[in-house]
Amino acid sequence: MTDHWNVKLYDNQHSFVSQYGTELIDLLAPQNGERILDLGCGTGDLANQLYMLGVDVIGIDSSGNMIEQARKKYPHLEFQQANALDLPFEDEFDAVFSNAVLHWIKPPEQALEGIYKALKKGGRFVAEFGGKGNVQMIVNSAI
Template sequence: MEKFQNTKDNWDANLYDIKHSFVSKYGNNLVELLAPKQGEKILDLGCGTGDLANTLYECGVEIVGVDKSENMVKQAVSKYPYIPFMVQDATNLEYHSEFDAVFSNATLHWVQPPIQALHSIYQSLKQGGRVVAEFGGKGNVQTITDEIIQQIKEAGLEFKKEQFPWFYPSIAEYSNLMEEVGFRVTFVQHFDRPTQLDGDNGLKNWINMFGSHLLDGIPEHTANEIVTNVEKNLKGTLYKGGNWIADYKRIRVIGVK
């Protein structure tokens, strides 16, 4: 098991559980799409702190959870010690024809190059096995990220394309990648899912949890000013009824090996 000592682990597992539990809650609908059958062996790819893996465990499947973040995996192990969790990279999974299904919620937009992850998923599945995934699609949180990038530039700093940590594909882009790897794409959907963030600091917490890569290398004082300006400029657009609403756009796919 690779431990990724050379990779900075920015994931705050406690903040994730306390302020961003919506990630797992929205994933419950994806479990319905997966339609797990008792006795199936399923890989939860990007398991986070383990909540959806536990949901699948309670469905009577043999579940294995993997995540690149050691912080997340430690939290998952402490919460659900009866489920095997381990640190692995989605682009280099250690499995060969082992799983009836690979399940992935809110993970694949973090993984690059995407085709390498798809090759790794394909290799992990038994013949006839399926991948069922949801992740950020084209335009996901674009209102937020465009404003962060604009504020970085207004602070007199350069923003390079490679600082953008996500891959938000269109349906056509991702379907083509899946077919190139060998999957038969049986379902694909792109949809808006406005997502409520928790409390008055919801947007700031979201940026700290998910968008901190955009601010890498920026002095803390300047980064705080940037986030404050982002909040001020987006309040009229994304703050509604006493809550911040993030402009999520999601892709759901099913592919069969």
């Protein structure tokens, strides 16, 4: 599978994706010392924000380009290249956090099973997803 993510374009012209995710961090309400998985971490900006709040965070992304850039930007954090459809974690995280990723994942049910498995009992999952035109489809369906 070809890695089509251009990290310079992502960081320079699509930085709004991470900026929107800042509000999601508020919803996540991370607690000092929690272990959190940033699913689809991109170039690591939100993972670093979590770290600055005292969280033990691991960022994963299926894109090797994104992971390489995240490691360059934030060498103090752990980043792994991994596919959301085949998460290698079990009962490890207090929370799974995902910003602007899940609309890319097919089949979503398989990713959700892996997320559930990665969470500790009582863990939480906070995510935002959508894509160009998604909200318009919802509006059209409701009319």
